[in-house]
Amino acid sequence: MKMHPLQLDDRDRALVALIQKGLPLVPRPYAELGRRIGMAEDEVMQRMDKLRLSGAIKRFGVIVRHRELGYRANAMVVWDVPEAEIAELGNCLARYPFITLCYRRPRRLPHWPYNLFTMIHGQSRAAVCGKLAQVIGECGLDDIPHEILFSRRRFKQCGARYCTAGESVEPARVHEEATA
């Protein structure tokens, strides 16, 4: 899924850097952003639309702290899937709302045989395990080797310039976090 980078000019970049700190909580937030970087409200909105429609901004909304909201368990569940089945299983897993990321990544043999990575968030480890049992049954994954990697400690979140979902998946996500 390679995409060509979008051409951003200096005014786009100024807006990207500014809005990273958050949309101001005032009645005319785009006018307020513009006031800070010498841009009219209309221009701010036009550039925001361009960034969103082009996919440079994939979501624009509130980003929650899922731990504070009670989603305390997050597990990376990794699967060793035959190449011929990966699309089918990946698409099956991706349908569940509690699976927040589902990526194919390379194996690193001999230590790491897994090529499909999913992230499951839940309110407890038991809840995560229950969800895992459900998808194993419903997607027919009984014969697919897998491991659950629960997170024990979060050291750092979103120190880098771009927060990705989930990868926070901050994600972060990215991709949050993206989480990872």
Next chain:
Amino acid sequence: MTAAMQELSALDRAIINRLQDGIPVCEAPYAELAAELGTDETTLLQRLQALKAAGYLSRIGPMYNVERMGGAFTLAALRVPEARFDEVAAIVNAFPEVAHNYRRDHAFNMWFVIAVADAADIARVLSRIKAATGLEVYNFPKQEEFYLRLKFDV
């Protein structure tokens, strides 16, 4: 429902759920959202301020598609000897390109995301982490994405 969620009013939960789906780009986006949620702009702005102050929301803003912006990210892992864990964590976390870092229960016990504004920097950061820690860095770049949903219903 979790304890945290029970502390939130029905309006707070509706706000969090609705605003995860997106904020419109228009002159008065909060007024528009407030009308949709059956409240008024002043109340919505007050609740958002309070939810942020209470730590339920990290921010109100964009999630960028790093690749589309010319940047790149990857997931990487280390197998850290238990006795060195804290020392290695400090080294890895000191890299500004490390976006988040989780300890996980596995021989591959440290997992972090590297995010860079210039895609060419990924390899450079990986080799610098290897040099700084003396450990093999396993790179797990995304090859295919089946889905991306990061919404927490409250």
